[in-house]
Amino acid sequence: MATVPGVLVHLCGREEWSRARDLGGIDPEPPGSEFIHLSTPEQVHLPANRLFRGRDDLVLLHIDPALLDSPVRWEPGVATDPDAMLFPHLYGRLPVSAVVGVTAYSPGPDGTFGPVSGAAT
Numbered sequence: 001m002a003t004v005p006g007v008l009v010h011l012c013g014r015e016e017w018s019r020a021r022d023l024g025g026i027d028p029e030p031p032g033s034e035f036i037h038l039s040t041p042e043q044v045h046l047p048a049n050r051l052f053r054g055r056d057d058l059v060l061l062h063i064d065p066a067l068l069d070s071p072v073r074w075e076p077g078v079a080t081d082p083d084a085m086l087f088p089h090l091y092g093r094l095p096v097s098a099v100v101g102v103t104a105y106s107p108g109p110d111g112t113f114g115p116v117s118g119a120a121t
Helices: 014-023 045-051
Strands: 008-013 058-063 072-076 086-090 099-104
Touching (some): 008 014, 014 058
Antiparallel strands (some): 008 058
8 A cells, every 4th residue: 555544443242442441451362363453444334344234333443553553554355345355454453542532333224334434423
């Protein structure tokens, strides 16, 4: 990716975010994984619908990439994603200090998620 967005997001449940605040960050899951899945705000609905359709306990962690200690690599998602779409993968821990905002991410009445704007509210 030529230009790094000003904000990346990580999708997780409220309980996971609560644990992360207590522990100072989020490590790749499951244990032994190499990276943490991130998205741009405009593409986060793709993994949300694939993995979390209908869940109403999700939050978006808005992340300042400049505050990350580990490398972010832009890599392909899955075959059903739009052609040439790359997703940011964080190869290391996501420190709580890099999270600059948290917003609820609720599905619509049909259980699906939509894209969001880049700014944390």
